Amino acid sequence: MKKLMGILFVALLVSANGFAQNKSKQKTSFQVAAPWSANYDVRSDIAMVYGINDAGGNFEERVKSYRDKGYEVQFMTGIAWGQYQDYFLGEWDGKNHLDEGQVMRNGETIWHGKNVPYIVPSANFLAYMKTHVKRAIDAGVSAIYLEEPEFWARAGYGEAFKKEWQNYYGSPWMAQHESPEATYLSSKLKYQLYFNALKEVFAYVKSYSESLGKRVKCYVPTHSLINYSSWQIVSPEASLANLEGMDGYIAQVWTGTSREPVYYNGKAKERVFENAFLEYGSMVSMTAPTGRKIFFLTDPIEDRARSWDDYKVNYEATFTAKLLYPMVDNYEVMPWPNRIYNGKFSVAGQKEKQPISKAYATQMQVMVNSLNQMPLSNNKLNGSHGIGVLLANSMMFQRFPTHAGYDDPYLSNFYGMAIPLLKKGIPVETVHLENLANKNTLKNIKVLIMSYANMKPLSASYHEELAKWVRNGGVLLYYGRDNDPFQNIKEWWNTNGNNFTAPSQHLFKLFGLSPNDNHTEYGVGKGKVFIVRKDPKELVMQANGDADFLANVKNAYETDAHAGELLFKNNFVLDRGPFKMVAVLNETSNDEALTLTGTFIDLFDPALPILHQKTVAPNTQAYLYDVNKATAKNTPQVLAAAGRLDDSTVKITKNSYAFVIKSPSNTVNAMRILLPKKPKQVAAKLNGKDLELFKNDWDEQSKTLLLSFDNYSEGVNVDINW
Incomplete structure (x- = not known):
């Protein structure tokens, strides 16, 4: 009986271990084209092996190389571009398909690489893509990721696109630069083409995998709606959240997207943390009402060549921003680990580019391994909650080209509503127009801010939802002059019996309002509507342009929404x-x-x-x-480490703690271990041989041991006795 109790005691301790208790098979991932290597053996749950033809081909061998190392293996590839030269150059079906690329007004194709255009997704191309996902499914992957369904706003002039226009609209193609309506219709088609493409390929994934007796999941790794709008790219975005057979997203937010300059207080510059916070938030608001799964991505470096110091500062900013969303606990910890660990970049004061430093690699590994422990939480970010800014997919539709001299530099008609609040320490949310019919979308929103300067409603039903919400006590702030050239395109608000000169007029009519320039505040049912005839960009493109806006939000929040004090902080x-x-x-x-x-x-x-x-x-x-706040504080446990514990190796007795920890080779491990007392003996071994301990320092007050030694992919055995 005594022996049995001892076994139970050890089992209980193992389950309380800081790493073991949060064990989850599909919590963390990374994407990689190159075959497995000890130098970038990241030890996340999932390895998303990239591309059938990438890294010289040998797809099945690459899949096997990660599966043999214990990873769940999944498949990622581009849907708008990729190593598809066999398709474009005629090897696949005997026909050259370079004419299916996205073409600009000057007749030039937009390229993603040599002989790799951004694609107009034709039926023939989708048939080709099905051969890729079939091969991945046959290789045993558990999920398919079709990333970055991207159609450039400046494209839309090639013969392939003109053909799709005729098929979709039943009328001759119109050059998008000729009118706002042509721009809008062009973008709507681009949006629909990639929605249809994903719908068709995902339907094939579902049917084919189920024919084999399994269900392969489907995900879309995508930039945020905010970033695509900023970069003038059209993508299906929010509409995919309700697409049958679509299981979720990867929110592709990183330094490269978040460093895009934005206006605030009259100055345009990089504001990486603030931008990342809004980008991650837009992905949450897009998916939360639908229950789809979402992974948050960060990248310790980025696509553009900068210095290691630059990467580190911005990595910390984006990493923090994503963790401020406690309702998300799935992460793509990095893309392209071989680029991170094997790449060379600038270092201040040195002529030659340098590989990642030991210190930054250790810090990065501590950060990414902590994500395996990161819990969901009901805690809220400090500050005044319940303020939302309305977004819509159509924000992508009027970014390029400009018409009638109306411009929106750096997407300021969006940021003008969000950045002033964020800079005051208000955890502002974004709300997707397309999700308004879902009862959860506005459930916790007290004050909603919107404009049609930067987007247009694709359906009158959205206004019905807004009117219902306001009449039940919601407070709406509408900012806009309603004089941008897209107000007059042929859409539902001015066709089929409607004759509104701006979509907001339809909304105001549902409120029972006839706004005039001398009045700003209107009571509607139990709620309130503010109508301010300024475009949001005016709030941030000039110094102190947000003063009246902040006063209106404060009044709306405190007096009309009765939501408590609007707390300003930093x-x-x-x-x-x-x-x-x-x-x-x-x-x-x-x-x-x-x-x-x-x-x-x-x-x-x-x-x-x-x-x-x-x-x-x-x-x-x-x-x-x-x-x-460590759980089971009387239990030995690793609190932080630049490596991942192999949970199956953890052994705890009254006087000892042992485990195996793995991380990329040629890096240095640092770890803080909570122990009941100062150890008498500490050893780190590789294949039975002692490793040098760079640090073996006890902190009596915290009861933690700091250990440091060289990492090895095959695992280091750590044995501690007291």
């Missing part, structure tokens, strides 16, 4: 289990740093120091592990 703080995420903002009236006290491990510091006070300066972030 920071965001969130706790998720033992993890604490902090961002302190700059460009505010409050330029004070935020100081936290406690017992923390600094997860942005590769040395993993114990801190009793952490000061976070404006325009920086912090990522901390609160030792006092």
Whole structure:
């Protein structure tokens, strides 16, 4: 009986281990074209092997190389571009298909690489894509990711697109530069083409995989609606959330998207944290009402060549932003790990480009391995909740080209409604127009801000939902002069018996309003409507242009929505289990740093120091592990590490703690381990041979041991005795 109790005791301790308790098979992933290598053996749950023809082909061998190392293997490939030269150059069906590329007004094709155009997804191309997903399914993958369904706004002049126009509209093609209506119709078609493409390929994935007795899932890795609108790209975005056979998204947000300059207080510049926060938020609002799964991506570097220092600062900003959404706990921890670990980039003061430093690799590995532990949380980001900004897919439709001299630099008609609030420490949400019919979409929104300067409603039914919400007590702020050239395109609000000169007029009619320039506030049922004849871009493109806007939001929130005090501050703080995420903002009236006290491990510091006070300066972030919030504190456990524990190897007795930890070779591990007392003996071994311990430091106050040694992909055996 005593022996049995001992076994149960050990089993209980193992389940309480900081890494084992959060074990999940599909929580973290990475995408990779190259075959497995010890140098970038990231140890996430999923390896998404990229492309049938990528990395020299040998797809099945590449899949096997990751499966043999214990990964769940899935398949990712581009739907708008890829290593499809066999299709484009005629090897696949004997016909050259380079004429199916996306073509600009000057007759030039938009290329993604040599002999790889951005594609107009024809029926023939989709037949070709089905051969790729079939081969992936036959190789045993458990999911298909068709990434970046992208049609450039500046394209739409090639013969392939003209043919699709005739088929879809039943009328001759119109050059999009000739009128706002032609621009709008062109973008609607681009949007529909990739919706149809994904619908058809995903339907094939479902039917073919089920014919084999299994269900292969389908995901779309995509930039945010905000970024695509900013970069002048059209993509199906929100409509996919209700597509049958579509299981979810990867939110492709990283330094490259988030560093796009935005206007605030009259200045356009990079505001990476703020932009990333809004991008991740738009992906949440797009998917949350539908229940689709979403993975958040960050990248420790980016596509554009910058310095390692630049990458590190912006990685911390985007990483913090994604963790401030406690309702998401699935992550693509990095794309292209071979590029990160094998690539060389600039370092200040050195002529030659350098590989990733040992310190940055350690920090990055601490960060990505913490994601395997990251819990969902019901905690809310500090600040005044319930303020939303309305988005719609049509935001992508009027970005290029410009007409009648009306411009929207850096998507300022969106950012004008969001950035002033975010800069005041308000956790502003985005709300998708397409999701309004879902009862959960506006459930927690008290004040909704919208404009039709940057988008148009594709259905009158959206207005019916807004009118219902306001009459039941919602407060709506409408900003817009309604004089942009897209107000007059032929759409539902001015056809089939409707004769409104702007879509907002239909909305106001449902409210029972006849707005005039001398009045701003209107009571509607139990709610309130503010109508301000300014375009949102005016709030941010000039210094202090947001003063009246902030006053209106404050009045709407406190007086009309009865939502409590609208709290202005300069920071965001969130706790998720033992993890604490902090961002302190700059460009505010409050330029004070935020100081936290406690017992923390600094997860942005590769040395993993114990801190009793952490000061976070404006325009920086912090990522901390609160030792006092560790679960099962009397149980030995790894709290933070630049590697991943092999849960099956954890062994705990009254006087010892042993495990195997794995991480990319040629990197350095650092780990903080919670123990009941100071150890007498510590060993790290590879294949039975002792490794040098770079750090073996005990901190009595926190009861943690700092260990550091070389990482090895095959795993290091750690044995601690006290």
